[in-house]
Amino acid sequence: MRITLIILCLLATLMGCQSKTIHTVEDTPMTLDNLAEQYVKLTLAVGEHHPYYIDAYYGPNEWRTGEKRPLTELKADITALLEQLNRIQSSPELAQRKAFLQVQTKSMLTFIQLINKEHISFDDESLRLYDAVSPNITEVELDKALVQLDTMLPGSGSVSERMNQFIEQFVIPTDKLDSVFKAAVAESRKRTKQYIELEDQESFTIEYVQDKVWSGYNWYKGDSFSLIQVNTDFPIYIARAVDLASHEGYPGHHVFNSLMEKHLVNGKGWIEYSVYPLFSPMSLLAEGSANYGVDVVFPHAERIQFEKDVLFPLAGLDASKVEIYYQVQEVKQQLSYADNMVAKRYLDGEINDQEAVELLVKYTLVTEKKAQQRLGFIKANRAYVINYNLGQDIVKDYIEKQAKAGTHAEIWALFSELLANPKTASMMQ
Known part of the structure; x- marks a missing residue:
């Protein structure tokens, strides 16, 4: 009997151990x-x-x-x-x-x-983190835009100096920033909801912050709610109102995250979309679609009219200068890959801090202080810079290649489908 009890105890112990098996x-x-x-x-x-x-x-x-x-x-x-x-x-x-x-x-x-x-080279990091590699842009290509701007900008000095003098007249006064930004958000939201069905409870809060390496940020909290932060460390120019409202809000990050939650997490139970790792392939689509979405929600002619009728007057700026302002901005856009060029050389150890700042001043047409902030972004986020410009180009090409009629409604349909069913860069090639 004693032996039987011992055996039974041993069996019970073994069964207990089996029940505690750790699953890897x-x-x-x-x-x-x-x-x-x-x-x-x-x-x-x-x-x-x-x-x-x-x-x-x-x-x-x-x-x-x-x-x-x-x-x-x-x-x-x-x-x-x-x-x-x-x-x-x-x-x-x-x-x-x-x-x-x-x-x-x-x-x-x-x-x-x-x-x-x-150590990972800039291009390897870009490919392995974001599923894409930026074109190798050189100063020769960027200089073409500088030559064009040289003929457009008044005054004397370098193109960068004259650009900063020119855009001083388009700064949103601090006491008018909130009303201008909220007007831009309201318009982008109204336009987006004509084409994309969002949850009834979707909403956001706006905060104005300082001491950041970015100009704006969307913190998505779930349940179709976002916190949108706008950095006021530097003057905010009138073009940034629509850019930030659309990029961070509608149809940008806020809408992208809301649609993933609605269609994939809640609709299909695909739990992997409940987490967004910033330094991952998802960011190329997130940033690229947010940038491309600015032009989708505000086609050029409509944006000019809205700014002339609403935003410039709200900011107390001269609305007669809208056209020339955006003509200059359009040429400046040709310099968008300058960030990638500087980041690549800096992170690959080809240039030092001062050389990076000088290149940023020359080719992104910002002040030295702003260039230092931008270098801070590069140091903190490394190859992430490719997601804005390359991401935008990849999303644009993907959608416009699929568009048969090329109508505004068709572009919206393809765009919203991509947001609700995300693809990485290689999937969009």
Whole structure:
């Protein structure tokens, strides 16, 4: 009897041990839903090592543990997850979901290398984090725009100096900034809602902040709510009202995140879209679509008219100068890849801080103080700069190649479809 009891106790102990088996990534059943859950948890864990890696999260609260796991351990689990994603068979309708998870998961391994301060060239970092490589722009190409601006801008001095003198007359007075910005947001929201159905409760709050390396930021909180922050460290020019309202709000980041939550997280139960890692392929679409969306919501002629009728008067600026202001802005846009050129050379160790600032002053046509802020952005966010200009061009080409009639309604339909069903850069090629 005593022996029988001992055996029974041993069996009970063994069964108890079996019931406490720890499940690793490899042990998790291989379904896309389970792998997506692992992806979210690992993304959040990587975010514990960087204050801005997690741009937005509205999944289960208990998944955000606050535990700072060793990077070597995270790397092993991410590698295992990627191997499972590569092995799993998916139906044709889920192929894009799988591909998105694969590309996003790969980017985490690269970001861990950056956290560990491992050297990665600018182009490799761009490709591995954002799924795209910026064209190799040189001064010779950028100088063409400078020559054109040289003939347009009055006064004497360098093109950069004259540009800054010229745009001084288009600064929004501090006491009028809130009313101008809110008018721009209201108009972009009204126009967007004509083509995109948003949740009834969608809303946002605007804050004016200082001491940031960016000019505007959307913090998406979930449930179709955003906090939009506008940096007032430097003068805000009238063109930035529509740009920021559309880029951060409608149909930019606020709408993009709202549609992902509505269609993918709530509609399909694809939990991977409840987390947005900033330094990942998702950002190229986020920033590129937000920039392209400015022209979608405000076609050039309509933007000119709206600014002339509404924003310039609200800001107390001379509305008769709208046309010349935007003619100069259009030429200046040809210099948009200057940021990428400077960032590439700086991060690859070809130029120092002072040389980077000088190039930014010359080719982005800003003051030295503003150039120093921009260099601060490059230091903090590295290859992220490609997402604005290259992202915009990739999104524009993708949508306009699909457009058959080229009508405004068709462009809106293709644009909103892309926001609701995101693609990375390679998927849009």
